[in-house]
Amino acid sequence: MTSPAPATRTFRVGIAGCGAISRNHLESFKALDNVQLVGVCDVDADRARATAVAWDIPNALTSVDELLALDVDIISVCTPHPTHEEVVLKAAAAGVNVLCEKPIATRLESAERMVAACEEAGVQLGVLFQRRFWPASQKIREAIDDGTLGRAIMAQCSVMLHRAPDYYNRDAWRGTWDSDGGGVLMSQAVHQIDLLQWYLGDVAEVYGKVNTYLHGDYIEVEDSATAVITFTAGAMATLEASTAVSPNLGIQLRITGETGASASLTEFPEGSDGRLDLWAVGERIVVEPVHPEGVEPNVDLSAINGQLIPFHKLQVQDFVQSLESGTEPAITGKDALKSLRILLAVYESSRTGQPVRFAPVDPAHQAIPGLRDREKVAG
Structure with missing residues (x-):
């Protein structure tokens, strides 16, 4: 027995x-x-x-x-x-x-x-970075790993969101440097910055600007930011982020790989399941249908959080399973350090007007031979 x-x-x-x-x-x-x-x-x-x-x-x-x-x-x-x-x-x-x-x-x-x-x-x-658990996010990661996209070389990330004044006013800690730590980069775009570094790898350099266009009467942090990010593997990415948008335009992240193929991950309206609205591989481009009937774009925060619960569940399940098996969870504190370093570098670059450099680009993926010399002459 x-x-x-x-x-x-x-x-x-x-x-x-x-x-x-x-x-x-x-x-x-x-x-x-x-x-x-x-x-x-x-x-x-x-x-x-x-x-x-x-x-x-x-x-x-x-x-x-x-x-x-x-x-x-x-x-x-x-x-x-x-x-x-x-x-x-x-x-x-x-x-x-x-x-x-x-x-x-x-x-x-x-x-x-x-x-x-x-x-x-x-x-x-x-x-918690539950957007990594979207099936669409996972498919892009798999396409990088299996060679369908290959090594990511270019990315464009747009985080164009709406936040009403009561979002900042309902909690006294929001919208201040001491209590919130930052604005759209720290509280919203950190999710997409996490995806960028997950897809493109370690960061070499960050050059960015921040500003406050709409919410300046009641917050002291940024409501808008832009950045150019270079990665050690030679990839380049642009980021734009704002909470000064109405109606809310949602989030889009497009990745292009060294095979020439591209994929676009879209979260629209904000809080909805991320989907692959563009899959440009080989001789075909697959485009997901939009919302011909229209959508309600300016969704309340509670509704946004509620729609993310299924993916919170997946990450919480992964964390508990990692404790059962004695392995690391899918997203560790070390992983989260990477996205924090990037967004803090945008703040630093905006303050100084200079790029923030972390590491050199792999020589195998440097700029076109001779380009740096021509830039020096032109300068």
Whole structure:
């Protein structure tokens, strides 16, 4: 008689922060059979209690220390951006695995301390970039890897979004450098910056500009940005991002590979499933139909977050499975450091008027032979 298979481990989970995005984490963990949600915490005791009641969670707390005292295996960080470091460092010190909302932090030093602390403690640090889990995003990655696109050489990324004044005014921490860490780059376009570096690799140089065109009366950060990004493998990308657009135009990311083939990933309206609206491979171009009946473009943030829940679920499932198997999650803290470095470089470049250089371009992918010499003569 064979022995029964060992029971699947049950992971005790706590949620830090009960703001808007916590719903996505709550639904994602609730969907897993091997997870027990044991507590939530928020500096607003009433909000913590209301969340615990709504989700049938036994403990409503007001501090991360209290949450960690519940002997949790995973803490999910849904607090404002600059507070991520404190939560993660406390979790690491307690030997607790962490799944953190994006951006990982607002300062590079903070993010580096978070990654180092989790490595030293031997716990996993995952960061939420659920758009990588779209089937369309995965198909582009596969097409790069299997040679259909080949090495990505060019990319154009457009993040043209609408945010009304109440988006910034409803939460006091939004729209300030100290509390939000930045504007459209930090809070919205970081997702697409993550995809860019996932597809094109390590960054060599960033040159960018930021400005505030529409929301300047109530925010101190940028509502618009542009950048030219060069990668160590020789690829080049352009980025434009804004929350000053009405109606909302959504998001488009087009990748061209060394085979000459191209693919375009579109999120329109914002929050909808990303789709391949253009697949230009070989002798055929496949174009996804648009919305002939029209759409409601200026979607409320709660609706945007709600439509992303299926992909939050996939990433949360991946994170829990990585703990079961003893492997790294699909998106680690080190991965999240890359997108943070890029967007912070846009701010630095805009401030100084100079490009920010990280690393040289691989000599095999340098500019056309002799081009640099001709540029010197022309200058």
